[in-house]
Amino acid sequence: MNTPPPPHTAARRIRAAALASALCLLVSGCSVLGAAGDGPDAGGGADGGMKVTLVTHGGKGDAFWDLVRKGAEAAAAKDGVDLTYAGDADPAAQADLVRDAVRDGADGIAVTLAKPAAMRGPVAQAKAAGIPVVGLNSGIDAWRPTGLLEYFGQDESVAGRAVGDKLDGLKAKHALCVVHERGNVALEARCAGVRMAFGGETDNLYVDGTDPDAVTATIASRLRQDSSIDEVVTNGAQFALSAVEAVRRSGSRAKVATFDIDKDLVEAIRDGEVQFAVDQQPYLQGYLAVDALWLYRTNGNVSGGGTAPVLTGPAFVTRSNVSAVARFAAAGTR
Structure with a gap:
């Protein structure tokens, strides 16, 4: 015998289905809910919430990246997002972390581009899987050529x-x-x-x-x-x-x-x-990156119109x- 889902879970599923149905009415040729693609949708972890992975080039014990992570966690808590944070200063290892997020079925990925060349392949894999990717902190000159949706940071x-x-x-x-x-x-x-x-x-x-x-x-x-x-x-x-x-x-x-x-x-x-x-407000960078993915998935919003970065600094x-x-x-x- 199947146990009925709790009321709040059922309500969440109803809202998600209603949103998806409304989007289908607006999009010509939409026939399958949740089909792969790079467009916005409700996303979905095991409990119906979004899964977002934040991958930085920050090493362990660096207070700067603690601030980025705190901002991301604050946005995730507000938006009901299931957030995974990972970081590695080695560009090849960072690239592997992005690939791991793609394999794990993330609904959105936020990434830093300290070494842009290392991220091109993983970002392309994410896009091919229909996963939106935004940038933060490093790579203001590389985020658009790399194919990211948005960017948050300092010039x-x-x-x-x-x-x-x-x-x-x-x-x-x-x-x-x-x-x-x-x-x-x-x-x-x-x-x-x-x-x-x-x-x-x-x-x-x-x-x-x-x-x-x-x-x-x-x-x-x-x-x-x-x-x-x-x-x-x-x-x-x-x-x-x-x-x-x-x-x-x-x-x-x-x-x-x-x-x-x-x-x-x-x-x-x-x-x-x-x-x-x-x-450069690292807390804000982490917060905006996660919140932007949630807004894109739930409401189709793209900060900066997809052509301009959202600047978080500099301030003296x-x-x-x-x-x-x-x-x-x-x-x-x-």
């Missing part, structure tokens, strides 16, 4: 140029731009933007972002070698704190600025140890305005 070149202009305003002369992941298109674009706009000299310094002690030691060594460096620009909040320590160890008089913030970085700005940070956080974001940072959402 890193614009952000870098804004930092360059700010350094000019601070009368800096020689900037060291610290790249913690070689080949990451977003980080490279930031430093290129700084170099483009900054009137002084800009050098890139490549460090191993997986080894905090090595990051500090490498920056300190470079500062000892070149006393003309008066500004260290890092590409992550934790690396800014490493740079602060490196300045102390080396006896340098260089100032520190950074892209991205977290609660510890907020305190460093308050204390005057870091001049400013560029906030300085000692003069840090109190405005401090309580949100303390709560782990900024």
